[in-house]
Amino acid sequence: MRARISELAKRLQSREISAVELTKAYIDAIEKLNPTLNAYVHLTFDTAQKAAEQADQMLKKGDAPLLCGIPMALKDNICTDGLTTTCCSKILKDFKPYYDATVWEKLKAHGAVLLGKTNMDEFAMGSTSETSCYGAPLNPRNTNYVTGGSSGGSAAAVCANLAVYSLGSDTGGSIRQPASFCGVVGLKPTYGAVSRYGLIAYGSSLDQIGPMTNSVKDAAIVFDAIKGGDRRDQTSVDYDYGSSLAESLDRDVKGMRIGVAEEFFDGINPEIKSKIEEAIKLIERNGAVIESIRLPALKSALPVYYIIACAEASSNLGRYDGIRYGYRTSSYASIEEMIVKTRSEGFGDEVKRRIMLGTYVLSSGYYDAYYKKACLIREEINREFDAVFEKCDVLVAPTAPNTAFPLNYKGASPVEIYLSDICTVPVNIAGVPAISVPCGEDAKGLPIGMQIIGKKFDEATVLQVAHFYEQSAGKVIGDYEGGAGI
Amino acid sequence: MTISKTEIEKLAKLAKLSFSDEELERFTAEFDEIIAFADTINQSIEGGTEEIRNVSARMVSFDDLRPDEVASSLPNEKILSNVEGDNGFFSVERSKK
Amino acid sequence: MNYEIVCGIETHVELATKTKIFCGCTTEFGGEPNTHCCPVCTGQPGSLPILNQKVVEYAIKAGLALNCKINTKSHMDRKNYVYPDLPKAYQISQYDEPLCEKGYIELDSGKRIGITRIHIEEDAGKLVHENGYTYIDYNRGGVPLIEIVSEPDISSAEEAKEYAEKLQLTMRYIGISDCKMQEGSMRCDVNLSLRKPGDSRFGVRTEIKNINSLSFIRKAVIAEAERQADILDAGGIIVQQTMRYDEGTNSVTPMRDKENSDDYRYFPDPDILRFSIDDEKVEEIRSSLPELPFDKLKRYVNVLGLPEATARLIFRYRKVAEFFEGALAEGASVKNTANLIVGTIFSNMDTEEEKELFTTRISAAQSAALVKLADEKKINIGVAQSTLQKMLESGKSVEEFIKPEDLVGISDEELESLCKEAIDANPKAVADVRSGKDKAINMLFGYIMKKTGGKADIRKAEALLRKLIGQ
16 A cells, blocks of 8 residues: 555654654665665665654644655756756766755755655656666566656656655656556646756756656645746746645536547557546546547647757757766867767767757758747647637546556667657647546556646646546556555 | 768767767668658648747746846855866866877 | 958947846956856756846847847747857857847948847857866856847948947947957957949958957958958959958968857747837837937037037047036036046046046036136136146035135126226216227226226127127
């Protein structure tokens, strides 16, 4: 039975258990399981213990926030002052930022206890977390399979009870897809709802940080704590959500309009299709109205995503040249050569592929045909989503067209992997919020995730529908036995 | 369309990356496939016709821009904390064996 | 062979804002290396740029002062290239939606040099190469710049210098930059090509960088025009390249390639929102501009009647002009005020810098009080000059140095009443003057001189007497 934030908070606040004891339980579990699972790449046990002691002080005073003393993890692309942050890349080896990401500042103020930084695809580029320079994390549900990516370590940590919650980042599905592969909940907020200051950039107009948890309510609690405008991120929005989203999750779905677009179901695994349909029927039986809708622009979503994300990435990653931080090659004849060698030795293959694609689509002669065209189609996709949300409150779709891949799946070309992002990528392009919740297992026992997509800044409805489904559907996947037992 | 080796070398130069001959062989094939994949946008619907000015539709008004007030900079040791600085400077040896 | 010079100038001006363009670090000059820095201006992973409002305001001021159209919607683009002084491997600049466009600078001849565009961008850090190492200081990284691009309307070395001079003066006047070429707060790159007179096509052009003063601009244009003419005369072709001007040898030589003709892959910066400014705000900014320098010069000459040479000495420093106008506002005369400033006050100031700052220990009003005494002929010019010098050295007002007893000459009212007195006291002389015996007026002069101890202004007295007598 996996820990939930509110239950733990109650036990901490009633002093039934101390933050120090709770943290120790997680530290012991990590020491036991992480060598196999490889969910964490940097451990911060000293920091965690000190934070737990401080949390106990806060708890003693009474009136501590819900998240106070709760052990958690951060994806390794979120900057933590004085703590190693590498994006799981050789080129950021030993990099210690001297500033905190805004989300981490906020969570620290809530008394969060950081256990460590989690494994990920290098620079968040990938869908399996296998491009990590630290080797892939393993799916706790079946260690012959991948966790998904790029926030694979964050998903695995939460799934295996090695963290109560974690933060991931999502540019084309990197929170939602690993959440679905590992059978946990993952929320990608509206673009701009959470500050990107301190998130090491991949696709600047697509990236968002979000919670990965064991329940929808937990996702709401964490989102409440990290959301908000930030003067250090001009793209962030100080949206007035009114009250706490975690406290207003209960809502009757009667009369709600649920949009189902056939474009999301094109070519997906039939097992997945049937589980999603089952879930939709459940919601319908409770009074929701199912609307069949069309989103024809989705057909171009994948190349649009890759063009825009890689263009931005090729520019964002230009700064890794060994001069101010990170890895620097040891022998060279000129500074120009130093830079080329550092980058060629420091970056992995997938990162290089995406930098090259990004350079190509921005280069003179190709800019109009690729980058500009992709931006124009992006606007079209946005318009289609806007139109659809006039008729629907939320959309329901699969999170991924497949369940977890086997590890080291040979024969999958880069493009084949890109194609598996089909269900998640349109959401980032449109900048709307979406959550993935477990809704079943396939014949191999691997989790299946369902996506609930809402309109901009309507995380409230997305969370409400997800919460309703979670409560009504009951147990949809098997329990993970292991990890911190408290 | 097949991308030529010269074009890839040109891109690599811009991206400040270098590939061995064997890597270049393998890479060119993969890159071809990726470009063909990117090319599929040309089969799709027309987008709008305006110039793209910014990927986000939001605008900010002049009045909401950051006021010109000095915030304290960080101390030199922090700025250099991830390298071996030299008298307060970032330094790179111009060539090294 | 006679060739036509076709020349355009690209000027980078460092804006005198307090903070950098995308972060709150100070733009103060100097400082120990890497002490005016933060994650944003050193391109740390995860950092994000936040645009400075004053930078936009100053750029708009520049645009208005140069007669440009202001784009009320604008955005920033990334210019991607790799060089150690550029921490993010891209410079945030503006490519296809510059803040200001289509302005001009008018030369003395009346010819207008077009200004194509003005855009905002960030400066790079500083590199020092020594002992086999390259050292980098990012204090200057992120300092705001405007780039002002002229049309290729310049046709001579003199015009090039004049354009740059007028640009410099205007930018200083509106207070957005100190535009010191030697310090790098104003940098000019000259583009030059030649063509046969009457040919409408453009020849191949070269770009000359590293010009450190206004007079070197003129020399560089001459040197490069000569170099190109020699090549063309010999039947050769001009190679498009970047050149540098060498002051020592007064020659233009090819520069070693800093960057090859890179493809900059411009695209809109996704971290910076597109920004807009409304027309009322632009008008507000326009009305906050001081009188522009060349409008002022015209007014000094045409309306105030100052001789052009004197006018030029005063108008070119905004603070001097303000001081001058302040004295006039207190009733001081144009001619005397101008001469005392240019004569006495300037003799205490050796450098351009001092005249720019124009720190004096006395105010314009104090100056005016002195000048008026000279205007009224109560003191002569020599006394005025020496008193002014004493005032400048001590900071004390004129009353400290000139007591009522020292006043030479008498006031107009006094003179008038004396004249009336003289007329009343000498009726026969008055009658004689009226009947044509003009010499009789000397009696009246005598009376007045006796009464004033010889200090009266005879010409003024004569005019008054004749008026009162009725001739």
